[in-house]
Amino acid sequence: MNRIIDWLPTRVDRRLIVLGWVYLAAQIFLVGTGGLVRLTSSGLGCPTWPKCTADSIVNTPEMGIHGVIEFGNRLLGVVLGLVAIVAFVAVLRMRKSRPDLFRLTLLAGLGIPAQAVIGGISVLTQLNPYVVGLHFVISVGLVGLCTAFVYRLYTGSAPRERVVPVWYLIVAHVTTLVVAVTIAVGILTTGSGPHAGDADAPRNGLDSEFLQHVHSWPAYLTLALTLVLVLWAVTLRLPLRRWAFLLLAVELAQTAVGLIQANLGLPAVLVGIHMVLACVLASVMTALVLNLKQPVGSPTAPPAPRTIADTLAR
Numbered sequence: 514m515n516r517i518i519d520w521l522p523t524r525v526d527r528r529l530i531v532l533g534w535v536y537l538a539a540q541i542f543l544v545g546t547g548g549l550v551r552l553t554s555s556g557l558g559c560p561t562w563p564k565c566t567a568d569s570i571v572n573t574p575e576m577g578i579h580g581v582i583e584f585g586n587r588l589l590g591v592v593l594g595l596v597a598i599v600a601f602v603a604v605l606r607m608r609k610s611r612p613d614l615f616r617l618t619l620l621a622g623l624g625i626p627a628q629a630v631i632g633g634i635s636v637l638t639q640l641n642p643y644v645v646g647l648h649f650v651i652s653v654g655l656v657g658l659c660t661a662f663v664y665r666l667y668t669g670s671a672p673r674e675r676v677v678p679v680w681y682l683i684v685a686h687v688t689t690l691v692v693a694v695t696i697a698v699g700i701l702t703t704g705s706g707p708h709a710g711d712a713d714a715p716r717n718g719l720d721s722e723f724l725q726h727v728h729s730w731p732a733y734l735t736l737a738l739t740l741v742l743v744l745w746a747v748t749l750r751l752p753l754r755r756w757a758f759l760l761l762a763v764e765l766a767q768t769a770v771g772l773i774q775a776n777l778g779l780p781a782v783l784v785g786i787h788m789v790l791a792c793v794l795a796s797v798m799t800a801l802v803l804n805l806k807q808p809v810g811s812p813t814a815p816p817a818p819r820t821i822a823d824t825l826a827r
Contacts, residue, residue: 519607525614525666529603533666536600536621537659539593541792544652546586548788552781556640556710558583562633590629597622600662621658624651640714642704649700649788656792660799673806677751681742682805684801688738692798695731696791702728708784725775732771736764742801753804760797767794 522529550556558572558579559565565572565584572580601618608615628651669734674680705721739761746754767790774783 518606522603523606523610525607525611525669530666532596532600532603533659533663536596537656537663537796539596540652540656540659540795541789543586543589543593544649544656544792545785545789546589546621547648547652548785550784551645551710552584553582554709554711555579555582556645556714557636559587559636565631581616587619587632590625591631594625594629597625600695611665611670611672614662617665621655621662624655624658626653627651627711640710642708642715642717644710644731645710646704650697653696653792653795656796657764657799660796661803664800664803668808671808674809675805676807677753677805680751680753681745681749684738684741685805688735688742689798691731692733692737692794693733695728698728698731699787699791703784703788706779708779708781713798718729729771732764732768736761736768739764752807753801756797756801756804760794760801763790763797765792766790782791 520549550558555578558576558581561567564570565574565580565587572584597618601622604611604614604618628648631644631648631651635641635648638644677685701717701719702721702724703720704717704718705724707721709716739757743757743761745751746757751757767787770783770787772788774780774787777783
């Protein structure tokens, strides 16, 4: 036991950096496998919860490929839970020196069993679209927490200061809100469409074609706001301009996939890619917002304003 305790990091090192990236990648990957469950109509491949059947924890041969896919996704959820535990334990010795890392791993870790319970409720309610939608919302939140964890591993715990003008900060936060609205409407749209997770699963009863148009409105607004962020990040040579470019790239890819899938009748593969890109979008948006501030004294941070005019300009 003492050897294990001695092995735990007392500062951020390569082990924690790798673990942070694995944690984030695993969160996004699980969304992809969850999409596979839904898009292959395997949502009730295990018809009950927490067991796969009333008499078996695991899937049985009689359940076919749908049982394999659904149970496989549950197993990956267990693996993610183990990663969450490892991440939490890994920062235990740093809980006083780095309380930010402790809080982030605790919150993200608590989200894993919450996800498991909501996933179980979705099965027990025969894939109620609103419960399934909540399942996805929490996944997006966990992706954001893991992104913040990776960010904090790199930036440390020093006090942070704003490195962008106030108006830019406001535009970035408005963009974040519009991204959240876009994802929420996308969830409603998916809940009204053909990919229910099972042939007999209920739909939310909303007009799918109309919702596809509604979904595009905040998506295009997000793209417009991001163009503003990119343009002024370049003009002002802001340290976060690479994140603004990356955000724009993800949105362009997401928009292209969305348009293609809508015109091709929502093929399952493209819908799955669209889901994963939504989580990538949430991650990059989180990273950009976090980079609105930099540690005090950071070489990428601009010098403090010296005059009232300088202050207003910032």
